[in-house]
Amino acid sequence: MRKPLRTDNAEVDPAREVGADGVRPRPAWRRRAVIVGAVVAYALLAAGCRPLTRPALGAVLVAGIPLCWLGVRRRPRRAPSAGARSAAVWLSLLGLVAAFELGLWLGPDDPAHPTLSTLADPVLSTYPGRVLGYVAWVGSGAWLVSR
Amino acid sequence: MTPRAAIVAGFAAILALAVAVDLVARRAGSGVRPLSAALAAVLRSRGGRVAVFGAWLWLGWHFLAR
Numbered sequence: 001m002r003k004p005l006r007t008d009n010a011e012v013d014p015a016r017e018v019g020a021d022g023v024r025p026r027p028a029w030r031r032r033a034v035i036v037g038a039v040v041a042y043a044l045l046a047a048g049c050r051p052l053t054r055p056a057l058g059a060v061l062v063a064g065i066p067l068c069w070l071g072v073r074r075r076p077r078r079a080p081s082a083g084a085r086s087a088a089v090w091l092s093l094l095g096l097v098a099a100f101e102l103g104l105w106l107g108p109d110d111p112a113h114p115t116l117s118t119l120a121d122p123v124l125s126t127y128p129g130r131v132l133g134y135v136a137w138v139g140s141g142a143w144l145v146s147r
Numbered sequence: 148m149t150p151r152a153a154i155v156a157g158f159a160a161i162l163a164l165a166v167a168v169d170l171v172a173r174r175a176g177s178g179v180r181p182l183s184a185a186l187a188a189v190l191r192s193r194g195g196r197v198a199v200f201g202a203w204l205w206l207g208w209h210f211l212a213r
Contacts, residue, residue, distance in 0.1 A: 051211060060204075060212040068200040076196065082188035086172070086180040093165055100157060112150045116158060117210055124210065137207045144203060147190045 035142055043134035047127055059134075067141040077147055 046059035082090075104115045111118075123129035148156075165182070172179040180188070189195040 046211075052213065056212040057208070060207045064204045064207050068204050071190075071200045072193070072196050076191045077187070079184070079187040079191055081191075082180050082185040083178070085178050086185050086188075089168060089179050090182060090185050093161070093168065096164075097161055100161065104154065114151060114154060117213075119155065119158070120210055130211070133211055137203075137211060141200075141203055141207075144186070144190065144199060147187045 039135060039138050039142060042138055043131050046134045047130035051121075051124060051130075063138050063141070067138070067145055071141070071145045074145065079147070 042063055046056075046063070049055035049059045101116055104113055107113050120133075124133050168179065169182050171177060172181040172184075186199065189199055
């Protein structure tokens with residue numbers, strides 16, 4: 001019995017395909033692992049800088065400016081419109097957070113009325129807390145760039 | 148309840164509300180899209196990208212460097 005001729009490329013592994021420039025593209029999982037590794041390595045280094053210092057500002061800018069540049073310049077993926085209802089719901093939540101935070105910021109400046117950043121300070125004053133903070137921040141930036 | 152405890156509870160309630168909205172939005176037939184899809188929609192335009200990345204950079208500066 002003869003095997004049917006294959007007329008499609010459904011079983012071709014995209015990772016094995018060779019591009020026009022002769023270079024094989026990296027598989028998605030490997031690219032993802034490289035990004036995760038880079039984010040964690042950056043966070044471990046950057047968390048060595050204590051907040052309110054110039055090294056900390058440099059650590060934020062050294063990752064923040066390139067990611068912003070990439071994210072703004074990159075051609076966006078096609079995504080369906082969110083719709084008026086979604087926009088209303090999410091903008092209402094954003095407005096609620098902003099109003100709550102602004103009320104605290106304009107209110108009494110004492111430990112009894114902490115803003116969100118004041119509440120985060122005890123966590124971010126420790127090295128493990130800063131590692132988590134940098135992972136969350138740079139990870140979210142990398143995710144935004146990929147959209 | 149002290150003012151500090153009330154403020155912490157307020158932030159926790161807003162976070163819980165956001166998580167609940169996102170979970171409801173992921174159910175089939177929901178008229179609201181999840182946060183990730185809403186953000187992806189905002190990022191379709193150049194202006195949206197500038198606003199989102201500007202906010203993201205400000206958050207990093209505010210919490211980690213300032």
